[in-house]
Amino acid sequence: MAELTLVEAVNDCLHTELARDDSVLVMGEDVGRAGGVFRATAGLRDRFGSDRCIDTPLAEAGILGTAVGLCMAGWRPICEMQYDAFSYPCLDQLINHVGRYHWRTRGAMEFPITLRMPYGGGVRAPELHDDSPEAYYVHTPGVKVAIPSTPADAKGLLAAAIRDPDPVVVLEPKFVYRTARGEVPEGEHVVPLGTMRVAREGSDLTIVAYGAMVPVAESAADELGASVEVLDVRTLKPLDEETMLASVAKTGRVVIVQEAPRVAGFGAELAAVIAEKAILDLRGPVLRVTGFDVPYPYWQLEDAYMPSVERVVAAGRRLLDF
Amino acid sequence: MIGDGASVPDGEVEGLDESDFLELYRQLVLLRTYDERSVVYHRQGRIGTYAIFWGHEAIQVGATFALDRGDWIFPSYRESAIGLLRGLPPATVLSWWRGHPAGWWNPLDYNLASICVPIATQVPHAAGLAWGKKLRGEPTVALTFFGDGATSEGAFHEGANFAGVMRAPLVLLCSNNQWAISTPLSAQTAAPTLADKAIGYGMPGARVDGGDVLAVWEATRDAVARARAGDGPTFIEAVTYRVAPHATADDPSAYIDAERVEEERERECLRRFDGYLRRLGLLDDETAERVKAEALEAMREGIAAAEAEPAADPELVFAHAYADPPPTLREGWLGG
Numbered sequence: 321m322a323e324l325t326l327v328e329a330v331n332d333c334l335h336t337e338l339a340r341d342d343s344v345l346v347m348g349e350d351v352g353r354a355g356g357v358f359r360a361t362a363g364l365r366d367r368f369g370s371d372r373c374i375d376t377p378l379a380e381a382g383i384l385g386t387a388v389g390l391c392m393a394g395w396r397p398i399c400e401m402q403y404d405a406f407s408y409p410c411l412d413q414l415i416n417h418v419g420r421y422h423w424r425t426r427g428a429m430e431f432p433i434t435l436r437m438p439y440g441g442g443v444r445a446p447e448l449h450d451d452s453p454e455a456y457y458v459h460t461p462g463v464k465v466a467i468p469s470t471p472a473d474a475k476g477l478l479a480a481a482i483r484d485p486d487p488v489v490v491l492e493p494k495f496v497y498r499t500a501r502g503e504v505p506e507g508e509h510v511v512p513l514g515t516m517r518v519a520r521e522g523s524d525l526t527i528v529a530y531g532a533m534v535p536v537a538e539s540a541a542d543e544l545g546a547s548v549e550v551l552d553v554r555t556l557k558p559l560d561e562e563t564m565l566a567s568v569a570k571t572g573r574v575v576i577v578q579e580a581p582r583v584a585g586f587g588a589e590l591a592a593v594i595a596e597k598a599i600l601d602l603r604g605p606v607l608r609v610t611g612f613d614v615p616y617p618y619w620q621l622e623d624a625y626m627p628s629v630e631r632v633v634a635a636g637r638r639l640l641d642f
Numbered sequence: 643m644i645g646d647g648a649s650v651p652d653g654e655v656e657g658l659d660e661s662d663f664l665e666l667y668r669q670l671v672l673l674r675t676y677d678e679r680s681v682v683y684h685r686q687g688r689i690g691t692y693a694i695f696w697g698h699e700a701i702q703v704g705a706t707f708a709l710d711r712g713d714w715i716f717p718s719y720r721e722s723a724i725g726l727l728r729g730l731p732p733a734t735v736l737s738w739w740r741g742h743p744a745g746w747w748n749p750l751d752y753n754l755a756s757i758c759v760p761i762a763t764q765v766p767h768a769a770g771l772a773w774g775k776k777l778r779g780e781p782t783v784a785l786t787f788f789g790d791g792a793t794s795e796g797a798f799h800e801g802a803n804f805a806g807v808m809r810a811p812l813v814l815l816c817s818n819n820q821w822a823i824s825t826p827l828s829a830q831t832a833a834p835t836l837a838d839k840a841i842g843y844g845m846p847g848a849r850v851d852g853g854d855v856l857a858v859w860e861a862t863r864d865a866v867a868r869a870r871a872g873d874g875p876t877f878i879e880a881v882t883y884r885v886a887p888h889a890t891a892d893d894p895s896a897y898i899d900a901e902r903v904e905e906e907r908e909r910e911c912l913r914r915f916d917g918y919l920r921r922l923g924l925l926d927d928e929t930a931e932r933v934k935a936e937a938l939e940a941m942r943e944g945i946a947a948a949e950a951e952p953a954a955d956p957e958l959v960f961a962h963a964y965a966d967p968p969p970t971l972r973e974g975w976l977g978g
């Protein structure tokens with residue numbers, strides 16, 4: 321075990337997986353010579369060569385579009401989008417082709433693309449370096465989505481994504497890229513897609529969160545002074561409903577935390593699953609603590625946008641007093 | 643521009659012999675027959691909306707004939723039947739237009755990508771395949787078809803630019819029929835020719851008479867040779883004119899000049915090649931009738947086979963959405 325930051329764990333995973341499988345390649349803007357703007361791909365070009373760690377033209381749809389053809393030629397591309405909001409041009413390829421091509425070939429061809437990017441706010445960055453776009457991705461048929469919150473999961477979920485036969489989007493919470501530190505298994509480490517992590521156990525209230533909202537949920541749990549269970553979703557699709565519903569059955573009270581805008585966010589999907597499958601377990605309404613239906617604000621205003629410990633605590637209290 | 647826009651010039655064509663000429667003729671007739679029968683099948687309610695390619699056959703046949711069987715083709719919907727030139731059964735393509743999953747094929751069986759419906763988005767796929775094969779040290783070339791309207795799309799630009807930067811063995815073949823549904827080329831670009839765009843990607847651009855199957859073949863042969871030699875991609879603009887509606891759902895009378903259409907129809911590619919072969923003494927009525935009869939028979943068999951397909955299995959709604967599906971995929975389904 322080594323103690324790594326979250327972004328170091330991503331880098332460790334890429335080194336491990338490129339060494340393990342010589343059909344895996346990394347492509348994106350500034351991933352080679354510079355080693356990535358967050359250093360996530362540092363050292364790959366020197367170690368594996370410029371054919372397997374490729375500095376591409378500055379064109380997100382071109383990156384994902386050529387990755388489709390690379391799959392047809394037998395490669396397993398890992399595409400880096402430099403920032404969350406810069407990934408939107410690639411949605412055309414993702415929705416029209418990446419999520420459909422396996423189906424379109426009656427299962428004859430696989431498109432094991434990994435699309436990874438830093439996401440989320442709180443880092444005092446210029447406009448459009450702060451988005452939480454998970455709903456666009458998770459809503460796309462044929463595509464899976466994972467979001468780690470710890471260094472060990474950043475390595476393990478990314479490895480699972482790279483090895484998965486389907487396209488997988490991995491969103492990495494950049495707010496905790498360097499502040500989340502933890503033990504990370506050395507060598508090969510895979511966290512299977514489709515399992516939630518019980519970040520802490522409790523019996524009075526469940527807080528469901530992912531990405532950079534997991535530490536917010538844990539701080540709120542500390543402040544609430546009740547027995548709070550914190551679930552780290554880890555994989556938005558496939559979703560581990562079982563772990564979540566078991567927790568709801570135990571606590572009967574659920575707060576869902578997401579950084580993304582409120583309307584039709586992934587929290588609404590979680591709330592719908594609970595409503596459909598656990599309505600009689602509930603002792604109060606399912607509450608969401610979310611960003612707002614506004615453009616992500618300039619950074620001097622971002623603290624007012626981001627779900628805070630205070631807002632999560634308020635939602636928790638409301639439920640505990642319901 | 644190679645070709646004079648009116649005839650197929652008589653004379654020696656380096657690299658093709660008599661049997662090649664007759665094979666090109668057979669392929670032109672096959673695609674023409676496919677297209678004309680498909681319009682009829684649509685009117686009879688036997689296939690759905692259909693994108694007509696009447697007059698584009700010389701581009702499709704000439705370009706494909708310049709490829710090796712191991713080379714890849716990335717078609718748009720205007721080239722829906724291009725697989726017939728590689729042995730894909732007509733029933734498969736007709737099934738695709740019937741909205742039946744029997745219209746799916748395995749691209750690896752024909753080195754033929756799926757029919758691409760959204761405009762120009764297949765261009766980066768072709769660039770990626772060509773580049774990926776080159777990275778593997780394989781000699782494969784990719785060719786992608788797209789229309790004049792596609793050159794306005796970002797996907798065309800990004801795919802062409804990637805191909806140029808990666809020196810991908812790719813042929814970008816633009817079927818310039820001068821109309822994107824109702825939008826004329828003059829409203830699509832301010833460039834004097836589409837071939838001019840090539841210079842911006844650091845690749846050669848050629849402009850050929852798209853009604854001359856030999857001109858298209860020759861330009862593509864040269865582009866394929868460049869690609870195979872490691873000299874990167876080429877852009878070919880094959881100029882034709884859309885004398886048919888965009889698709890069966892389109893009525894061009896609202897926007898197109900009927901007289902111009904009739905003039906262009908006189909210059910259509912099959913008649914030109916037919917005349918060329920007859921002048922060389924390589925084609926007579928008997929051969930022409932036999933070739934046509936064979937194509938018609940292939941279509942009769944094709945539509946019969948497509949219509950004989952059992953109803954699509956509802957399981958196929960789910961079967962291939964994922965290689966490894968999420969456990970909740972079928973929630974809400976009453977199908978058992």
